[in-house]
Amino acid sequence: MVQHLLAIDDVQEDFKRILKWAIEFKRLWKQGDEVALNFLPLDTMAIGSIYEKPSTRTRVSFEVGVQRLGGSALTLLKNDIQLGKSETISDTSQVLSRFLGGMTYRCFGHEDVEELAKHATVPVINALSYKHHPCQAAADLMTVLEHHDDTEDLTVSWVGDGNNVLHDLMLACAMLGIDFRYACPEGYEPAADVVERTEGYARTNGSSVTHTTDPIEAVKEAHVVYTDVFISMGEEHLKDKVAAFEGYQVNEAMIQHMDPAWSFMHCLPAHRGEEVTDWVMDHEHSIVFDQAENRMWAQMSLMTYLINPGAWDMMCEFMAIE
Numbered sequence: 004m005v006q007h008l009l010a011i012d013d014v015q016e017d018f019k020r021i022l023k024w025a026i027e028f029k030r031l032w033k034q035g036d037e038v039a040l041n042f043l044p045l046d047t048m049a050i051g052s053i054y055e056k057p058s059t060r061t062r063v064s065f066e067v068g069v070q071r072l073g074g075s076a077l078t079l080l081k082n083d084i085q086l087g088k089s090e091t092i093s094d095t096s097q098v099l100s101r102f103l104g105g106m107t108y109r110c111f112g113h114e115d116v117e118e119l120a121k122h123a124t125v126p127v128i129n130a131l132s133y134k135h136h137p138c139q140a141a142a143d144l145m146t147v148l149e150h151h152d153d154t155e156d157l158t159v160s161w162v163g164d165g166n167n168v169l170h171d172l173m174l175a176c177a178m179l180g181i182d183f184r185y186a187c188p189e190g191y192e193p194a195a196d197v198v199e200r201t202e203g204y205a206r207t208n209g210s211s212v213t214h215t216t217d218p219i220e221a222v223k224e225a226h227v228v229y230t231d232v233f234i235s236m237g238e239e240h241l242k243d244k245v246a247a248f249e250g251y252q253v254n255e256a257m258i259q260h261m262d263p264a265w266s267f268m269h270c271l272p273a274h275r276g277e278e279v280t281d282w283v284m285d286h287e288h289s290i291v292f293d294q295a296e297n298r299m300w301a302q303m304s305l306m307t308y309l310i311n312p313g314a315w316d317m318m319c320e321f322m323a324i325e
């Protein structure tokens with residue numbers, strides 16, 4: 004059975020180890036460890052990435068990450084391939100499976116990445132759909148673990164839209180037993196099925212999930228505040244939506260309500276002056292560029308885990324990850 008990553012809880016069982024692997028591998032690689040530098044689990048493989056929407060971080064982090072693991076990265080932009088014009092997702096998936104060791108797909112509807120995975124004989128990784136952004140959540144939780152030793156007493160808060168980034172972030176926090184609060188205006192709440200799954204993980208792991216429409220209540224004494232754009236890709240025609248987010252900007256006044264050791268997170272790209280101010284983005288407590296870098300390390304762990312699990316296990320043993 005091929006394992007895919009369409010939402011972050013697809014790797015629920017090994018999530019903590021996947022993050023520890025990424026943190027430790029990054030450390031070893033940066034200090035020039037020979038084993039890490041010569042670890043090439045994707046040797047002779049090509050990994051293809053289909054993009055129906057623009058991307059900076061996802062595209063570059065996958066291309067560089069695949070190269071560092073010994074594979075070759077193929078970026079397939081929608082306008083350059085047959086998909087969506089004269090070929091179905093199912094046929095595309097079956098053809099690409101004959102050439103590639105794995106595929107990533109950035110699409111609009113989540114059902115499109117589900118369809119690609121359904122017909123693929125190699126692992127498919129969701130590189131952002133309208134509903135989920137699992138690679139972002141893996142990088143985000145890796146970054147949280149790097150910056151906060153103690154997750155027992157940690158509270159992560161979301162202020163903003165009930166979107167794809169929130170969905171995987173809330174699932175990921177609950178999977179690690181981190182208390183999670185989210186402020187979303189009425190009508191912009193996360194999907195009910197994702198909230199239900201999140202509450203299930205939180206119950207199992209002894210943490211809480213709290214919803215409010217008051218951003219200050221959400222961030223009160225919290226350790227991390229996370230936001231994202233109010234208008235996601237594909238919603239450009241919904242400009243009026245912004246009016247619902249009055250009072251939701253993460254700014255200096257909002258930060259005053261947080262724990263003094265606060266961190267600010269954003270998946271980027273940010274609309275400075277809209278959902279977040281320059282003061283917050285450029286503050287020394289902002290960890291947004293660590294998150295961006297960690298996209299690559301987290302995806303290196305995920306790709307190895309899905310595409311070459313034997314090599315991933317061996318590296319776990321070498322790095323003493325239990």
Ligand code: CP
Pocket residue numbers: 057058059060061062131139270271272
């Ligand atoms: N955060 C993120 O997915 O960024 P890109 O759209 O630049 O890939």
Ligand code: NVA
Pocket residue numbers: 131133166167168231232234235236237270271272
């Ligand atoms: N919610 C945003 C995330 C971008 C990385 C979007 O889907 O456009």
